[in-house]
Amino acid sequence: MRYYETPRISIDRFVEEYEFLNNFYPCRMELDNIVYPNAEAAYQAQKCTDTEEKRVFSQLDPMAAKRRGRALSPPPDWDRVRRRAMERVLRAKFLQNPELAAALLDTGDRMLQEGNGWHDLYWGVDLKTGAGENHLGLLLMALRADLRAGRLVPAAANLYHRAAFPGLRICLEDRDITCSDCACIVNAANETLLGGSGVDGAIHRAAGPELRAECRLLGGCRTGEAKLTKGYRLKAAHVIHTVGPVYGGPDGDEALSACYQNALELAAAHHIPTIAFPILSAGKFGYPPQKAAEIAVAAVRRWLEAHPESPMTVTFSCVQPALYAAMEKTLSRLARRGSSALTSDPVP
Numbered sequence: 001m002r003y004y005e006t007p008r009i010s011i012d013r014f015v016e017e018y019e020f021l022n023n024f025y026p027c028r029m030e031l032d033n034i035v036y037p038n039a040e041a042a043y044q045a046q047k048c049t050d051t052e053e054k055r056v057f058s059q060l061d062p063m064a065a066k067r068r069g070r071a072l073s074p075p076p077d078w079d080r081v082r083r084r085a086m087e088r089v090l091r092a093k094f095l096q097n098p099e100l101a102a103a104l105l106d107t108g109d110r111m112l113q114e115g116n117g118w119h120d121l122y123w124g125v126d127l128k129t130g131a132g133e134n135h136l137g138l139l140l141m142a143l144r145a146d147l148r149a150g151r152l153v154p155a156a157a158n159l160y161h162r163a164a165f166p167g168l169r170i171c172l173e174d175r176d177i178t179c180s181d182c183a184c185i186v187n188a189a190n191e192t193l194l195g196g197s198g199v200d201g202a203i204h205r206a207a208g209p210e211l212r213a214e215c216r217l218l219g220g221c222r223t224g225e226a227k228l229t230k231g232y233r234l235k236a237a238h239v240i241h242t243v244g245p246v247y248g249g250p251d252g253d254e255a256l257s258a259c260y261q262n263a264l265e266l267a268a269a270h271h272i273p274t275i276a277f278p279i280l281s282a283g284k285f286g287y288p289p290q291k292a293a294e295i296a297v298a299a300v301r302r303w304l305e306a307h308p309e310s311p312m313t314v315t316f317s318c319v320q321p322a323l324y325a326a327m328e329k330t331l332s333r334l335a336r337r338g339s340s341a342l343t344s345d346p347v348p
């Protein structure tokens with residue numbers, strides 16, 4: 001949805017297509033020469049005065065960052081400076097990730113408030129009572145006004161890291177999949193195909209409402225299956241939606257392999273040359289990072305080896321540090337066995 005299409009009602013929870021407003025949303029940002037994987041880690045790190053202690057947060061997923069930040073004793077003037085710390089973090093997040101700045105602008109004049117059920121009355125408001133100071137929402141709205149007026153200007157492109165494993169025809173990026181340069185991206189969807197949270201919400205928000213309209217015609221998707229749509233406002237021309245299993249269920253690992261294989265089969269049938277996968281089932285469906293990584297790599301590798309004539313190259317797009325590390329370990333081990341060529345470069 002674009003700015004002029006948005007109704008003037010408030011956004012009172014930062015979930016689903018508005019999850020990008022949440023500090024837990026995965027996105028790289030640099031602050032004082034440290035690159036963080038999400039705004040929560042960047043914010044919690046500001047409680048440390050020691051740079052090495054701050055650097056620990058560069059490896060933390062949002063929940064781990066929140067826990068570690070809470071266990072620290074903050075500087076004595078923290079209550080006075082924390083709003084300014086959050087403002088710096090939000091500026092870094094949105095100015096260094098232009099697609100997020102565009103999404104913030106697309107919220108138009110809507111009131112932004114972080115409704116929550118965990119009684120945070122400083123950064124948000126209580127969803128039940130409406131009480132709270134909503135400083136996160138206020139800072140986001142001020143940033144939006146600065147972007148709209150041109151007082152703040154986002155970078156031309158966002159920062160990410162790409163590792164190539166040429167012998168394997170596989171790459172690994174720590175990039176938001178909605179910014180992928182591949183012809184097709186894979187969505188970790190649910191059985192309704194009508195959007196949800198996590199990567200599903202991010203893809204639907206970036207693709208626009210036309211994606212949901214096409215998804216409505218598909219009659220859902222069973223676990224392990226894959227369905228194709230257009231990419232609409234995404235850079236990718238196509239989206240393949242697949243439903244991964246929830247961790248711990250019967251035949252889950254086989255279903256997870258089937259997601260990768262069916263997505264690749266569908267892509268090949270439509271002559272798609274490049275495809276980006278998130279690490280399926282490793283988010284809200286609970287697969288442990290190493291297990292999800294091994295199943296992903298084995299399934300893709302098996303398909304590529306069975307189709308040596310295919311021009312397909314596969315990118316794994318992975319925004320969580322623990323998952324990225326598991327993927328890098330798994331792919332490096334395989335590349336050492338299968339190929340001596342291995343490069344790893346920051347982009348752009």
Ligand SMILES: Nc1nc(O)c(N)c(N[C@@H]2O[C@H](COP(=O)(O)O)[C@@H](O)[C@H]2O)n1
Nearest residue numbers: 176177188198199278279282283284317
């Ligand atoms: N590459 C990428 N870009 C995003 O914008 C994302 N939100 C994610 N998330 C990853 O997707 C996988 C499925 O998670 P959910 O079921 O959506 O929670 C998981 O690997 C997340 O880390 N990835």
